[in-house]
Amino acid sequence: MQNKFKTFKRRIGITGLSNCGKTVFLTSLINHIKDHNPNQFYIGNPDVQLRNFKHYPANQLDKQFNYEGFRDTLVNHGLWPEKTSDYTFYRCSFERSDWLFTNIELEFFDFPGERMADALMLEAMDYRMWSRAVLHHLKNQTEYREHATEFFNQLAMDSISETEVVHAYKLALARLILNYKPLITPSTFLLGIDGDTPEIDSAEQIASKRYSGLNASMQFVPLSDAAMKKNKELAKTFAYRYTAYRRKVVLPVFSYLKNCHRLIVLIDIPTLLSAGNGMYDDNREIIEQMLDLLDPQTPIMWRAPKAMLNMMKMLTWKPGGITRVAFVASKADMVHPTDFKHMQHLLEQMVKHYADGRRFFKAKYVNCSAIMSTEVVKGSSHMLIGWPVFNELGESLQPGGKYTMFEVSKLPQVWPQQWKEGEYFFTEVYPVIPARRNCPPKQMGIDHVLSFLLDESFFE
Ligand SMILES: Nc1nc2c(ncn2[C@@H]2O[C@H](COP(=O)(O)OP(=O)(O)O)[C@@H](O)[C@H]2O)c(=O)[nH]1
Numbered sequence: 001m002q003n004k005f006k007t008f009k010r011r012i013g014i015t016g017l018s019n020c021g022k023t024v025f026l027t028s029l030i031n032h033i034k035d036h037n038p039n040q041f042y043i044g045n046p047d048v049q050l051r052n053f054k055h056y057p058a059n060q061l062d063k064q065f066n067y068e069g070f071r072d073t074l075v076n077h078g079l080w081p082e083k084t085s086d087y088t089f090y091r092c093s094f095e096r097s098d099w100l101f102t103n104i105e106l107e108f109f110d111f112p113g114e115r116m117a118d119a120l121m122l123e124a125m126d127y128r129m130w131s132r133a134v135l136h137h138l139k140n141q142t143e144y145r146e147h148a149t150e151f152f153n154q155l156a157m158d159s160i161s162e163t164e165v166v167h168a169y170k171l172a173l174a175r176l177i178l179n180y181k182p183l184i185t186p187s188t189f190l191l192g193i194d195g196d197t198p199e200i201d202s203a204e205q206i207a208s209k210r211y212s213g214l215n216a217s218m219q220f221v222p223l224s225d226a227a228m229k230k231n232k233e234l235a236k237t238f239a240y241r242y243t244a245y246r247r248k249v250v251l252p253v254f255s256y257l258k259n260c261h262r263l264i265v266l267i268d269i270p271t272l273l274s275a276g277n278g279m280y281d282d283n284r285e286i287i288e289q290m291l292d293l294l295d296p297q298t299p300i301m302w303r304a305p306k307a308m309l310n311m312m313k314m315l316t317w318k319p320g321g322i323t324r325v326a327f328v329a330s331k332a333d334m335v336h337p338t339d340f341k342h343m344q345h346l347l348e349q350m351v352k353h354y355a356d357g358r359r360f361f362k363a364k365y366v367n368c369s370a371i372m373s374t375e376v377v378k379g380s381s382h383m384l385i386g387w388p389v390f391n392e393l394g395e396s397l398q399p400g401g402k403y404t405m406f407e408v409s410k411l412p413q414v415w416p417q418q419w420k421e422g423e424y425f426f427t428e429v430y431p432v433i434p435a436r437r438n439c440p441p442k443q444m445g446i447d448h449v450l451s452f453l454l455d456e457s458f459f460e
């Protein structure tokens with residue numbers, strides 16, 4: 001590191017809905033950078049080697065990405081990593097053999113897409129504006145409205161009871177979760193700051209166990225203008241709790257995100273197909289909202305002065321602003337390889353039209369499997385082999401059991417106009433990962449993503 005003249009320092013956000021594979025993706029990526037084997041992980045061309053890896057503590061000490069712990073869980077327990085925190089950081093430096101004068105330093109920021117549902121709380125949005133926007137959304141979309149009848153009845157009352165209105169709102173949120181609709185706010189109801197998610201249960205049970213706010217005594221829900229007028233004290237209380245939530249949960253994630261230079265957006269196509277079109281719609285909306293929010297309204301051409309500035313003070317962080325986005329179809333090993341082409345098409349159909357209309361970043365579309373955990377059955381186009389997590393009866397199986405053959409759905413060529421939960425089926429498997437610590441797992445596509453993100457034109 002000492003004998004290089006400059007450092008390529010970039011912040012990279014990794015996002016996607018909870019459970020789409022962010023933690024596994026980053027664990028595998030770090031493993032491949034750290035213990036690089038050019039035969040398994042191409043950067044630019046097969047001769048390029050990554051070396052001199054160093055790990056540094058990230059700025060927020062309580063939000064470190066626990067790479068060693070996650071890898072240990074994978075190898076020694078044969079399990080996928082546990083959820084620990086809603087967002088984390090990982091910072092490292094390394095060199096690539098074809099960059100003679102430049103060292104690389106990256107900070108990864110892994111954060112859940114669900115937080116985008118709180119984007120309404122940004123940009124000078126106060127409690128009243130947030131309430132209006134949420135109620136508008138709830139009222140005008142049938143899939144949302146039908147779950148919120150009791151809540152709207154509560155709002156129409158002359159004197160609103162805090163307990164009842166909070167419970168009615170939470171009941172609506174719980175029903176949305178049970179219908180795979182992740183676009184709900186306050187988003188901690190679905191994904192807590194410790195990374196916790198609700199257990200699958202009745203809507204009543206979920207509503208009584210989760211909070212619509214920071215904690216049990218800091219809950220708030222949206223109130224209509226009329227309801228605020230009639231219930232001034234309650235509106236004041238909710239406004240106070242809203243502000244505390246915004247400061248603690250929303251601002252840290254969004255302000256860091258605005259300073260990122262690259263973004264990796266993971267889209268879990270097997271889960272979207274299994275869950276039905278409601279989840280697809282929400283996931284797309286979440287991605288679009290995020291990119292709208294990140295749009296600096298500055299076409300790439302106008303970034304030249306910034307680029308000059310950056311070249312002059314070569315060792316500081318480049319000014320924030322996302323210039324490259326990798327859209328990743330994750331868990332590709334859950335579909336049959338004969339469907340990889342369709343998988344990539346589905347990914348592009350979902351976001352390309354939107355991304356093409358945004359000129360502030362370059363986009364790439366990649367199928368990825370962070371840890372290839374299945375193999376194909378010779379001669380078949382719909383059978384895979386792996387260690388299933390459940391048997392046909394839905395009972396849990398232990399890791400390290402029998403390698404089993406199972407059938408998976410064929411992917412459609414285009415997203416159907418509508419589809420129901422369970423129409424498509426993919427089998428969850430345990431990870432297959434080498435025990436030797438400097439031997440990274442078999443991957444697909446992550447190297448393309450890293451190559452794309454390390455590349456940069458003058459105007460970026
Ligand atoms: N087959 C397969 N499953 C994966 C892969 N990556 C993630 N998964 C599955 O997706 C689950 C969630 O992954 P995780 O990285 O924790 O998701 P996060 O919530 O987005 O961080 C894991 O428990 C695995 O079941 C992969 O590369 N292949």
Ligand SMILES: [Mg+2]
Nearest residue numbers: 022023024083
């Ligand atoms: Mg995670």
